Structures are given as structure tokens and as C-alpha cells.
Amino acid sequence: MHCGACCAHFRVSFYWAEALENGLPEAWYEALTPTLACMQGTNSPSPRCAALEGEVGHAVRCRVYAQRTSPCRQVLAGDEQCRKARTSHGLPPAVHPLTSH
Template identity: 60%
Template sequence: MLSQMIAQDACLTCGACCAFFRVSFYWAEGEGMPEEAVEAITPVYSCMKGTNQKNPRCIMLSGEIGQQVSCTMYAQRSSSCKDVQAGDEQCHKARAGYGLIPLIEIEPAYPSNDEDYDQVV
């Protein structure tokens, strides 16, 4: 999994997951959300408005996919929004749908021959 800081920065410039999937959840989760943000699917399930269509895009997503985005109700987002994590399978699928490269964790390269030498910082 990507480090928390990298993941947060990646999500602020991406937003693909908010405009690729239908964001559905148990109806009761919508109780704390703005009324204009939620759409009923069945008596049991609701979704974020804008995501239950052929070209989904959550109406609470602000900004341009792959450039700069934000969720205008981030603190109240559903469990299905919280389930998608930067660099996971769902993230990669949504990013690919927008032609964005996958997020991967890269281990920093540490020199192997610097034990007895001063470092220039």
C-alpha cells in the first residue's frame, strides 16, 4: 500500500474513482449526507448523484480528473468511497479508464557503499 502522504497527494490530483464507478451504499448511510447528493436506487440502496449513469461522475466532485480535484463532502463520504484506496485494484481500474498511469510504491534506493564516508546533504 502507498504511504499515507503519497496516497493523499495522489488522490488530490486524480479523482478517477469518483467519475468511473457507481458509488452505491446502504440507504441509511445517506442520512448524514446533503439531500441533493444522494439518489435512491432501490428501497435498500442509494448512490451518489451523478454516478448512476452511463458516464458516471459524482456531483460532489469538484475539479478536473487527473489535474486537481476535491470532494465537496469528504468528511461525510460513504463507506464505498472510503473503501477505494490509492494504488488498490479499484484505483488502478479507474485510473486506466482515464488513461492515467497506475500508482505504485517505489522503495527508495540507498547507496550500499557509504558506510565510512561523509554525506553531502
């Protein structure tokens, strides 16, 4: 991964059972509501997922890539969410619209 802007822009929330289904360790997420959880670090005015390693827009790595939940799998490079996140980091729009982050 070389972007990571969406991992440092949105609150990354999901139905809590997804974490169990995906084998995501508890240390990486927190309860948000009785049914929702979110990635540690993303429920903040300046969100940045605790699992994101590296520098946004240069070289990043997801420490839980294989266990990541649905919101992480849904953002596509070049889609609206991607554009919003990249703009917030001062990055130009992504080039490949069908490449997942």
C-alpha cells in the same frame, strides 16, 4: 486530492441509512433500490459524482469529504478498483498502495 478517477468511473452506491448517519445532505444522492442509494451523477453510462469538483488526474476536491460514505472510504490508491478507474481515464497506476484517495 489530485486524482478523482474512481469518483468518475464507478456507480457509488451504499446502504441508504449511511447517508443519514454521515450527515450527507439529500441533494447529493438518489434512491437506487428500496435499500440502496447512490451518489448523484454516478448511475450513468459516464459516471461522475456530482460532489467531485475539478479535473480528474490533476486537481480535484470532494465537496462532501467529511460526509462521504463507505465506498468512497474503501478505495485505496494502487488497489484493483483504483487501477481500473485510472486506466479508464488514461492515467498510469497510482504509486502509493496504502494511501486512501
